[in-house]
Amino acid sequence: MTTESEKLIAEQCPAEGLLRQLSGKWKPQIFRLALEGPLRFNALLRQLPGANKQSVAVALKEMEEAGLLTKTVVREKPLHIEHSLSERGQAMTGVFRTLEGL
Amino acid sequence: MTTESEKLIAEQCPAEGLLRQLSGKWKPQIFRLALEGPLRFNALLRQLPGANKQSVAVALKEMEEAGLLTKTVVREKPLHIEHSLSERGQAMTGVFRTLEGL
DNA sequence: ACAATCAGTCAGAAAAACATGACTACCGAA
DNA sequence: TTCGGTAGTCATGTTTTTCTGACTGATTGT
Numbered sequence: 001m002t003t004e005s006e007k008l009i010a011e012q013c014p015a016e017g018l019l020r021q022l023s024g025k026w027k028p029q030i031f032r033l034a035l036e037g038p039l040r041f042n043a044l045l046r047q048l049p050g051a052n053k054q055s056v057a058v059a060l061k062e063m064e065e066a067g068l069l070t071k072t073v074v075r076e077k078p079l080h081i082e083h084s085l086s087e088r089g090q091a092m093t094g095v096f097r098t099l100e101g102l
Numbered sequence: 103m104t105t106e107s108e109k110l111i112a113e114q115c116p117a118e119g120l121l122r123q124l125s126g127k128w129k130p131q132i133f134r135l136a137l138e139g140p141l142r143f144n145a146l147l148r149q150l151p152g153a154n155k156q157s158v159a160v161a162l163k164e165m166e167e168a169g170l171l172t173k174t175v176v177r178e179k180p181l182h183i184e185h186s187l188s189e190r191g192q193a194m195t196g197v198f199r200t201l202e203g204l
Numbered sequence: 205a206c207a208a209t210c211a212g213t214c215a216g217a218a219a220a221a222c223a224t225g226a227c228t229a230c231c232g233a234a
Numbered sequence: 235t236t237c238g239g240t241a242g243t244c245a246t247g248t249t250t251t252t253c254t255g256a257c258t259g260a261t262t263g264t
Contacts, residue, residue: 012131013130013131013134014201014202015124015130015134015198015201015202016130016131018201018202018204019121019124019125019130019201020125022121023121023122023125024251024252025251025252028115028117028118028121029114029115029118031117032115032117040210040211041210041211041212042209042210042211042212051253052252052253052254052255053211053212053213053253053254054212054213054214054252054253054254055251055252055253057211057212057213058251058252078209078210078261078262079210079260079261079262080210080211081210081211081212088204091204092204094200095197095200095201096117098196098197098200099116099117099120099121099197100116100117100120102116102120102190102193102194126221126222127221127222142240142241143240143241143242144239144240144241153223154222154223154224155223155224155241155242155243156222156223156224156242156243156244157221157222157223159241159242159243160221160222180231180232180239180240181230181231181232181240182240182241183240183241183242
């Protein structure tokens with residue numbers, strides 16, 4: 001992601017950049033699961049049969065960079081990390097519903 | 103496109119298949135141009151600087167298979183082919199507007 | 205102390221997407 | 235009949251994406 005001529009494309013066709021943020025093998029499914037609540041890395045991996053650490057890690061990072069997810073360290077009993085939908089992420093749910101209503 | 107485990111994914115996450123239909127290097131731009139009227143292969147190629155025959159041909163074929171575009175042979179003066187937005191394609195415009203309103 | 209779980213990273217291989225240039229076949233004009 | 239335009243296909247090569255398996259390092263349970 002993020003090659004040279006990114007802004008040019010985005011200006012020509014704004015939808016393109018947004019589509020990129022959601023396309024990628026595991027992103028749509030991660031997004032769906034994020035709708036149901038905060039995600040934890042290993043649990044997520046188990047919920048995505050056939051997925052591998054690397055790809056999920058990259059998907060999470062890119063979705064965070066795109067401002068769809070936010071990462072929080074939860075300083076509690078088993079000290080873990082949560083990936084949850086950001087406000088911007090919530091705003092994207094409309095797109096998903098539109099896509100599914102076809 | 104269209105690997106083995108396609109229907110399984112589509113059932114789990116309907117948005118995924120739809121996103122695939124619109125993602126790919128030239129598809130969003132082709133879609134946009136199709137909104138403005140029927141497309142002809144060589145003209146389209148000229149409107150997409152940097153694109154190549156092969157990729158555009160594949161994009162058009164896949165978008166037709168996905169039911170977004172329809173191909174028509176126009177038996178007229180210079181006998182040519184038109185690729186135009188299908189009804190289903192028209193229905194997708196909403197998704198694009200949603201994506202752009204972000 | 206030892207093992208397991210959590211959340212990753214890294215190098216390298218395999219697979220998918222994309223680009224290049226050559227080629228086909230058909231139509232119409234010069 | 236040779237040239238240019240239409241709409242592609244094909245084999246090949248490059249680039250990008252995804253997968254695999256090994257490894258790290260902190261934390262927690264026994």
